[in-house]
């Protein structure tokens with residue numbers, strides 16, 4: 001029999017922030033590997049464009065207009081994704097925002113804007129997906145994969161970035177606890193830590209010469225990462241190839257962190 005550990009036929013994935021950048025790269029990988037995919041995002045236009053791309057892979061795809069900073073919206077969207085696609089095998093909490101200010105000037109409002117989307121919403125997303133996965137496991141169908149997009153900011157220090165870094169480090173702790181708690185149901189939890197990736201989030205930095213020279217110039221791979229660089233890791237963690245791999249964090253940064 002052929003060895004096809006990355007075949008996702010029959011599996012269903014939800015990707016928050018799946019309408020662009022890293023999330024769309026992940027969603028495209030999942031769809032190309034045979035999964036049915038639901039993407040969540042706030043922007044209807046971006047959702048529609050991403051949906052057209054995903055449809056070319058031939059599986060069932062859905063786009064939901066969701067603001068993950070609203071707990072009720074996350075609860076409703078998970079239930080809607082489930083009813084449209086029938087089950088959820090993989091849930092990727094990828095939606096995220098940047099934003100910071102000098103520590104001495106940073107307001108609680110600015111802090112909460114980042115922590116609500118990048119941390120609270122990951123909790124709500126994991127919780128709602130896990131409810132379904134645990135119930136399914138208790139009914140005899142064990143398994144599931146939770147994945148979060150963290151950042152190398154969880155490890156590196158950067159000025160004016162405390163709120164963002166706190167959220168990205170916080171989700172690593174979330175992943176470890178979740179991995180231990182849900183392992184008995186065959187449910188895994190892991191994190192991906194991207195380095196510098198050319199997406200909407202980094203648009204300003206991409207056209208900044210000094211940044212390209214000093215930061216991107218020291219990336220051993222000598223380039224910005226792209227959304228599509230995250231297709232493989234999404235497929236791996238959604239697939240049976242990673243069935244004993246849990247509680248881990250994987251850095252994908254072209255070698256930036258180890259240089």
Ligand SMILES: NC(=O)c1ccc[n+]([C@@H]2O[C@H](COP(=O)([O-])OP(=O)(O)OC[C@H]3O[C@@H](n4cnc5c(N)ncnc54)[C@H](OP(=O)(O)O)[C@@H]3O)[C@@H](O)[C@H]2O)c1
Nearest residue numbers: 017021022041042043067068095096151194197199200201
């Ligand atoms: N780019 C990098 O260098 C880098 C490095 C490390 C980690 N990351 C992380 O990677 C993840 C994806 O970011 P990206 O780089 O791909 O940037 P991006 O292109 O700006 O993507 C962000 C995604 O999150 C969605 N989103 C943001 N706020 C949301 C909300 N309140 N509700 C629902 N969706 C929301 C956006 O969709 P809408 O616009 O439609 O809301 C979009 O799909 C983030 O968690 C980010 O922190 C990025």
